[in-house]
């Protein structure tokens with residue numbers, strides 16, 4: 001007698017192969033089309049080599065798949081819609097990543113508050129979530145809640161529940177686990193399997209799913225990075241925790257562009273959307289020592305920011321370098337460029353740089369502002385407050401034009417200021 005694994009089931013409508021029999025083909029949807037086919041299990045190839053031929057009536061046609069039109073709906077939070085492109089896609093899976101405490105749960109709670117949804121709580125209790133909903137003054141009726149850390153329980157629950165909401169939030173992928181798997185909760189194998197099964201659920205139920213993933217400081221092991229290729233959309237929620245500005249970025253989007261960002265402010269009553277006009281007003285104070293104003297691009301919108309530098313004599317063996325909102329290596333490089341081109345002995349100075357508003361900048365146009373702020377602090381001189389410092393600096397100290405120069409220029413002009421015109425960092429010495 002042939003062993004059980006020496007069989008496969010082949011759909012004689014579309015030709016797809018299955019290890020188990022079922023009444024309907026899961027791929028083409030044809031009924032009673034699965035035929036048991038004998039074969040020989042090949043250990044090397046790890047599959048059944050069929051002995052019989054199965055005639056296939058219809059090859060799977062891609063055009064037949066277009067039928068199910070996915071609907072797109074608004075999140076009722078315009079900064080959120082802006083980042084997603086059009087809005088939330090039915091059946092779409094979004095990985096919502098960010099550092100712990102940045103405000104992921106807050107924003108997703110607000111999202112459910114606006115349009116209704118199911119919150120699958122793995123980190124907090126239902127009571128804690130109820131308290132947050134109350135504090136944020138959201139409609140309690142809009143929330144369904146399911147407390148669980150088990151993917152099997154979640155699958156079972158979603159399979160039974162009637163009138164499922166259009167969105168489901170899962171918080172967080174790191175605290176979900178599945179049975180019969182090696183590795184503890186939060187291990188790479190576990191979070192991959194959990195994510196795979198959540199995606200399958202979302203597609204099957206036709207719900208939009210937001211999976212929260214914590215980014216860990218140590219790096220991206222067992223973090224959201226390894227899940228990026230699996231999901232449809234990857235959003236990163238960023239900001240400096242002691243500042244109140246938050247930026248929502250799109251890192252990957254199967255349904256649209258990734259160019260736009262959303263800007264929020266963390267307040268007592270939760271995250272508030274920051275509109276373009278308001279972005280302008282941030283940090284347009286008068287000039288001070290150690291301060292340089294810059295314009296960065298956040299998506300298609302120019303944003304005014306102030307860079308603060310504190311350059312003081314160092315008393316340690318190793319001078320301190322502390323950067324908030326600026327990449328550490330970029331900061332180190334700018335210090336070296338300043339030392340070389342502005343002839344300032346920074347090797348015996350502590351340097352602290354911060355971006356006001358507390359956001360992380362990855363726009364290299366900020367280089368000039370960092371250098372200008374350091375120069376101002378070192379020289380104890382106030383910079384001309386009519387100048388906006390924009391420009392990328394090369395290793396040789398040359399100033400390069402950056403993307404969206406004209407747009408930034410218009411923004412500066414609208415505030416009665418202008419962008420700095422310099423070809424080389426050395427020209428800073430005349431300021």
Ligand code: TYD
Nearest residue numbers: 100101102103104105106266267268269270
């Ligand atoms: P949270 O959304 O829990 O972060 P995450 O889910 O990303 O870990 O937000 C945590 C911080 O946000 C917390 O330190 C307090 C602050 N917060 C406010 O300032 N206002 C609010 O209305 C809420 C709900 C939180």
Ligand code: MG
Nearest residue numbers: 104105106171
């Ligand atoms: Mg949270």
